[in-house]
Amino acid sequence: MSVSLPEPLRLFALLAGAMAFVGLNAAYLVWAERKAAGRFQRRPGPTEAGPAGLLQPVADVLKLISKQLMVPPGADAVLFRAAPVLVLVPAMICLAVIPFGERWVAREMPLGLLVLFAFGSIQVMAVMLGGWASRNKYAIISAARIVSQDVAYEIPMLLVMITLLMVTGTMDLGEIVRQQAGGFWRWHLFRLDANPLMPLTFVIYYICMLAETNRAPFDMAEAESELVAGAYTEYSGMGFGVFFMAEYANIVVGCATATVLFLGGWQSPIGVGSGPVWFLAKLYGLVFSVIWVRWTFPRTQFYGLLNLSWKILIPASLFILVLSGAALQLSGS
Amino acid sequence: MTSFPASAIVAEAIFGGFVALTVAGALLAALATRILRSVCGLAVCSLGLAGLYTFLHSPFLGLMQILIYIGAVCVTIVFAIMLAETEESAGRESRRRRLAWGGTALAVSGCVFWGVARLGWDGVRAAPASRATDGSVGAIGVSLLTTHGLAFELISLVLLVAILGALLVARTGRH
Numbered sequence: 364m365s366v367s368l369p370e371p372l373r374l375f376a377l378l379a380g381a382m383a384f385v386g387l388n389a390a391y392l393v394w395a396e397r398k399a400a401g402r403f404q405r406r407p408g409p410t411e412a413g414p415a416g417l418l419q420p421v422a423d424v425l426k427l428i429s430k431q432l433m434v435p436p437g438a439d440a441v442l443f444r445a446a447p448v449l450v451l452v453p454a455m456i457c458l459a460v461i462p463f464g465e466r467w468v469a470r471e472m473p474l475g476l477l478v479l480f481a482f483g484s485i486q487v488m489a490v491m492l493g494g495w496a497s498r499n500k501y502a503i504i505s506a507a508r509i510v511s512q513d514v515a516y517e518i519p520m521l522l523v524m525i526t527l528l529m530v531t532g533t534m535d536l537g538e539i540v541r542q543q544a545g546g547f548w549r550w551h552l553f554r555l556d557a558n559p560l561m562p563l564t565f566v567i568y569y570i571c572m573l574a575e576t577n578r579a580p581f582d583m584a585e586a587e588s589e590l591v592a593g594a595y596t597e598y599s600g601m602g603f604g605v606f607f608m609a610e611y612a613n614i615v616v617g618c619a620t621a622t623v624l625f626l627g628g629w630q631s632p633i634g635v636g637s638g639p640v641w642f643l644a645k646l647y648g649l650v651f652s653v654i655w656v657r658w659t660f661p662r663t664q665f666y667g668l669l670n671l672s673w674k675i676l677i678p679a680s681l682f683i684l685v686l687s688g689a690a691l692q693l694s695g696s
Numbered sequence: 697m698t699s700f701p702a703s704a705i706v707a708e709a710i711f712g713g714f715v716a717l718t719v720a721g722a723l724l725a726a727l728a729t730r731i732l733r734s735v736c737g738l739a740v741c742s743l744g745l746a747g748l749y750t751f752l753h754s755p756f757l758g759l760m761q762i763l764i765y766i767g768a769v770c771v772t773i774v775f776a777i778m779l780a781e782t783e784e785s786a787g788r789e790s791r792r793r794r795l796a797w798g799g800t801a802l803a804v805s806g807c808v809f810w811g812v813a814r815l816g817w818d819g820v821r822a823a824p825a826s827r828a829t830d831g832s833v834g835a836i837g838v839s840l841l842t843t844h845g846l847a848f849e850l851i852s853l854v855l856l857v858a859i860l861g862a863l864l865v866a867r868t869g870r871h
Contacts, residue, residue, distance in 0.1 A: 439730075439732075439733075442732075442733075442736065472755075473832075474755055474756055474759055474833070477756065477759045477760070477763070478759060480763055480767075481759040481760070481762040481763040481767065482762065483767075484762070484763055484766060484767025484768070484771075485762070485766055485767065487767075487771065488739065488766060488767070488770060488771055488774070491771075491774060492732075492736065495732060495774075495778075503778075506778065507775075507778045507779075510771055510774055510775045510778065511775065513771060514771065514772065514775060517767070517768070534833065
């Protein structure tokens with residue numbers, strides 16, 4: 364794509380592209396979410412602004428920009444202002460290593476997978492700092508919940524990653540996709556020879572992704588019926604908007620990771636005609652399923668969430684890890 | 697990458713930025729009065745260190761620094777703070793005690809810094825003729841599990857003892 368560009372121009376192209384993508388993506392995923400929620404609940408969703416409500420995100424952004432930015436009295440002003448930025452920036456860094464196509468990647472790195480997880484872990488810290496800096500009871504409760512939720516779900520997620528790394532043998536995202544070329548039975552999701560429980564691995568990853576991005580049924584952090592808006596309670600205007608952009612950017616990064624690791628990235632399911640179109644189709648298919656889950660399942664209770672991780676997901680992912688090691692040893696590779 | 701004329705200057709500037717980030721983070725961690733700000737300082741310091749590791753051709757180490765120190769250690773510290781106290785820690789120590797402890801800490805860290813700096817100036821100033829390993833994941837894994845296997849296992853033993861100690865402290869503290 365941009366092989367001929369000199370390095371600094373490439374960097375600026377990446378930055379501008381990532382910002383435009385994150386902004387547009389958030390704006391239209393909000394629209395999609397509201398439309399989908401409407402359909403699930405037998406109502407039309409936004410219809411007034413533009414055809415099928417397509418201009419609704421523009422109107423929302425204009426409203427958010429024109430609102431006053433407030434730092435509540437007694438809050439930690441520096442951290443309060445820094446938190447939205449700290450949530451958004453890691454997600455944008457992650458976008459740099461995601462291969463959208465054979466050559467559609469901003470920066471191909473041999474350690475791409477690790478970049479995703481290293482910077483993904485910063486985001487939780489930032490949401491939590493925002494909640495703490497607000498000096499608001501609800502926000503602090505929410506911050507404590509975020510931390511315990513993250514501690515619980517980071518473990519099975521990393522265990523699943525180790526299992527997958529044993530199968531792929533590389534952290535290079537482009538290389539992982541190339542391994543899955545030649546039809547959907549070659550995708551890691553269906554690599555039953557490497558590990559008979561591979562589909563279960565995908566399910567564990569998916570659940571952990573929902574929990575890490577604070578999506579329903581795990582959105583304990585901003586449980587609006589009990590905590591107002593959780594960690595985001597004190598944020599107004601674009602501060603709140605940036606948190607939302609980051610949430611959708613993180614969903615996209617999580618789904619893109621799943622696409623690369625389990626669903627064959629840009630590879631076509633029938634073996635011919637691979638390209639970025641397939642990547643985007645799989646990515647937004649997964650994003651739609653995330654929206655679907657949110658409007659289908661009610662929010663779980665907090666101890667239910669922690670029990671699910673500590674009593675089911677962690678033992679299960681440990682078992683899968685051992686099983687995959689045994690399978691590798693037996694197959695002699 | 698070499699096609700751009702000022703790339704060397706840009707690289708120097710980024711290196712300087714990471715050094716500044718590390719030092720600023722360390723100062724913030726040591727000097728902040730609110731403990732949560734100290735944790736933020738630790739996180740910033742780790743980020744700077746990760747950048748320095750990347751400059752040392754060890755991106756794996758840099759990313760692990762972020763994943764472990766920011767993603768796990770800082771988050772765990774914050775977790776502990778949130779479970780332990782909601783108010784600011786009450787009552788500052790007397791001026792004399794603060795001066796004494798501050799002076800001791802300054803003297804010790806000065807000694808350590810002097811020793812490490814001397815080591816750097818004396819011996820390993822010249823660039824090595826060949827790199828020991830290529831810093832790749834494979835090389836690190838092999839050296840951790842073969843050459844430095846004993847140290848690796850001992851570290852996990854230290855962690856186990858720390859967990860047991862924490863459990864013991866927590867149990868006796870409750871009664």
